Amino acid sequence: MDDIDWDLLSSYAGLLSLATLSIYAGSHGSLPHQRKAESKLGQVVETSEEDEEENMERLSSDEAWLFPVIGSAALLGLYMVVKYFGTDWINWFLGWYFSIVGIGSIWKSSVSLFRWMVGDAYWRTFHHFNFVIQKNKRAILSLSWRTPTLFLLPFAFVPPVLYSTGTGSRKSILITDILGLSFAHNALSLLKIDSFKTGSILLGGLFLYDVWWVFGTEVMVKVATSLDAPIKLLWPKSLSLADERGYTMLGLGDIVIPGMFVALALRYDYHCYMSACRASSQQSIKFLKPYFHAGLVAYVLGLVTTMTMMHVFHAAQPALLYLSPSCTLSFAVTASLRGELKEVWNWNDGPEEEAKEVARPDAEKDAKAEIAMGPVAANGEKGDPHPNYQEACLSKT
Template identity: 55%
Template sequence: MSQQDWHLISSYAGILILATFSVYAGSFGSLKAPRSAKGKKDSGDDDSEQEDEEVPERVTTSEALLFPILGSITLFGLYLIVKFLGVEWINWLLGWYFAFVGIISVWKCSISIAVTLLGKGYWRSFKIRKLELPKFIDPKGTSVVSMRTPSIVLLFPSLIPSILYSYQTGPKKSALITDILALSFAHNSLSLIKLDRFQTGIILLSGLFLYDIWWVFGTEVMVTVGTSLDAPIKILWPKSYLFSIERGFTMLGLGDIVVPGLFISLALRFDLNNSAHKTPNKPFIKPYFISAIIAYVVGLSTTIVVMSVFKAAQPALLYLSPACILSFLITAYSRNELNVAWEWDDNDAKPAEEKEPVKDICDLDSNESVVLAEADPLDEEYIVRNRLHLN
């Protein structure tokens, strides 16, 4: 193979690793059951466990059916703007919007990384700070945000990527800054947006499978918009094993990370519930998640190979959607769980008042498996106050 081939292979490998890691990390981030979505706290809870967290957004079957329609309207609207009004002002507008949203997104990712590195036990040892919102946000001054001291400190370095992104000049933004913002968007999307059932996931993947085929093969719309907009809605990797930017970049849209990632994270949550129900005293096994991650790697690798052979842009969901769906069906059938998995509902979506509070939870060491005491084995609420054996 020529040196040019090795440059491309290294670029494709970089994109593949970056995308897979993003899906993997985001899936585990979705295991968190936000405290604000819960009912009454245990009477033994103290101030150290009362940090504010966000309530996840649920995607239902009816909403999944609308995704291709709404996506098509948005995509075609952007195409018309690019074709007839030019890309300069829309890139300027999107740049400032994503820079602002990126501050919050990078901040939340920084907190997640800090919690992972320090451990939940040590993280909870930090003091909770209660901050009043500014008057222009809450004129009455009645709203209070609770967060730990490191969370406040991490806000300041989280400003840096957005500041650098906003004030960069030239036709193109820095690939590194774009990747930092894009990966933070992907991680937060997977952590906070949850499919309610596998049926919903299959409908979503199937609908966007057709959406991708039409807009890539049927028209020039997808390619035109994707290559014209300079916004952190894609990940980039240099087409050089020396990371030289003169050769250009390989890119992958965030949709090809987030959409399959939503399905894969649902598989991980099903594994968690399955493990808690069937083998509560054993390590947390993840057959659906592992098969889905493998399917994602195979699907994305197939996209890259086909693109290289035919020298043309390929809709990644053309390969990722069937791969993820088949991984679920094959795993469920081989484990004689097809009916159970098909009817399973990620019941964390229930309102707080419908859920019974957890009565007692064992305090586990990090090398122990999950043990459930006097709690519904299909209720994810118990994971919040335990450190899971995730290996």
Template identity: 40%
Template sequence: MPQDAELIGSYLSLGLQAVIPIALGSFKSLKTPEETIRKRKVSRKTQLSDGEEDEEEEEEVIEETLTWTDSLLFPVFGSIALLGLFLILKYVGKEWINTILGFYFTGAGMFAMHSTFSSIAIWSLRALGRKPTTYHIRISAGIRQVFHLPTTLPSMILVPISIALSLLYIPLGRPYILSNILALSLSTATLALLKLDSFLTAFVLLGVLLIYDIFWVFATPVMVTVAKSIDAPIKILSPKSSPFGHPKDFAMLGLGDIVVPGLVIALCLRFDLHRYAKSHPQEEVTTRSRFSKPYFYTGMVSYVVGLATTMVVMHTFRAAQPALLYLSPACTLGPLLLAVVRGELKDLWAWSDAPTEEEDKKRLDETIEAASEVAMKARAEVKATEIEAAKKEVELESNGNSNGTTLIEEDDSWMTGGVVTPDEGKARKRKGGKKK
């Protein structure tokens, strides 16, 4: 009985560790609805309110959207990578591959850990009613900005901490606690980076990876061998005995069993935000708006049920189980059943979270030239000059009309590079322009 109690505690620890990055990554994947962005452009709130602009810049991250055709390639590339690792372990040895992967995940973990810790710190401060000030680090060449980094004080403080923890991973002997921190940070960062474009893509992804998981776990020893042999933050571990000291036996859960269902749950949360924005057209909905989250909560409950089923079966048969065998049906049926009950199945199936043409154009513009204070000032001066020239032209035209003669300036801008002064045009009388 004591041993069973320790195992149950180990499984509960795994479940808690799996849920945390899914929740964090889902909220990090949110983006301001297009309707709100259009309203801000029309009302020019982004130019008038520096605070709101800073918040949007702070949330801005690189993202990659996956389509259903991309989902079909997941098991192909996953199988190639898995089989390659298995062959390296079999014919070369695990020391070499563990060293390479250790250094790789140390570098990747620095960025993932900093991103995750920064989000937690900023959300915690906002929950306490404290809004961190955003600082802008800019490098400009003339009127062209070549580098722009919005950051906050908590984010800057966490930079050395993230670097130090990642660098200590190998020298400290790869302790499982630090390995779990790196693995959970990588999971959170991946969920913020990768996004599914629709529920069709989500269900296709769950289906094909279900087949992939069953094959490599039950039909071959490949996945179990790789998971047990590689000592890298590609899994979360929970000791089956006391967590103190140096435990040797662990229960484990691969990052794929967190990230893949997490992508679907994050899509559910974005669908909840879309529904709320659609039902409140007069409200300026942002990622920080309070909105109902029925699909997100259903997805989370479905994941917990699927993961609990996996652990019960694993504990009963004392054998490794493909977690997606239980997670994929749970995370598919949960949102679908809720949509049927709410009468929103058609909306759920038709909704697309793929980037619009405006978003693609915005990303392209940002890669070409970002806005800088110097550039904005130069453009403002040019615009003011153009407005002044237009005013003078209107005054000249009104003076000509008061004399009964309309002055029309000949367009010789092709000779002067587009700039025409009032003295360069020759006045000529229009027919019917005589005084009465």
């Protein structure tokens, strides 16, 4: 029996940790921000514009069908460029492009990280700045930020500058991963699918896309190994993190695509939690995350399976071959076991739904009365539309 290659196993574990962390952070970043913060006395404090959730368009089922087509066209185009024109100029262009975009991406991610570290309450104590450009008394441009946001901007330039000015080995794995993690975090925070139906179509279509371009042709492997751009996560094949043996690689698409599905699961859990809060007579409800936890575990198992097959067959594997079924099945099994399959399948995470989640009860009502009464459920009846969440109510005594 061959000795265990601990260097390679550590590389797999490191890559798995980075991917899982990206999805966890990005999923929570996709949750709607509350536009109003309520005090214990029922008073409402308006938050700044930076706290408001951007009204981003959701990816619908009609658009999900196009992803494999657009992805195939882009992949084939890159393959033709690499094959007939070489990689020098395309890598130069992509390097500078992602370096420029990376400044904004790292800035946004670092602000989110800092805000999470200090907490929302302390974050709102920082001085607030507004920058507005008006024409004929109409705002053309309106920006809003707090003091830490400005101080973090110079640090956001460091990784992209080091990446763009480095050549070959000077483009360290660490810098590539910093850029890749920021891209993944912002993609998961901003790119949203509107329903589990759309997510299933998206994962199913890209499942076929991945299988065809990896197993059916050399296109995917050729492009992935030729392009030198921070659109992947890397981990050295060494316990000491030295890169003499090379590194394992995972494309950002294998994080963002299934991650969008896992993020949707967390938003559905949040929807159930808010519905239970509005309909509950209890003062405290635990935020359960059954669909999110199931999806995250399924992603880990799918990625472990991918790495196992790659190790056994010593060949590149289409990660979505394993990730798409595992994530889809996690949703179907969890919903079936909870008896919510039809309800969850028909749920839509549109902007109007998000507006309900961030809204607070009328500030003129007594705070205790607000909790006791709650708004009317979606079906027009009072009560808890999600009894599984209601069981987790914890009374304050």
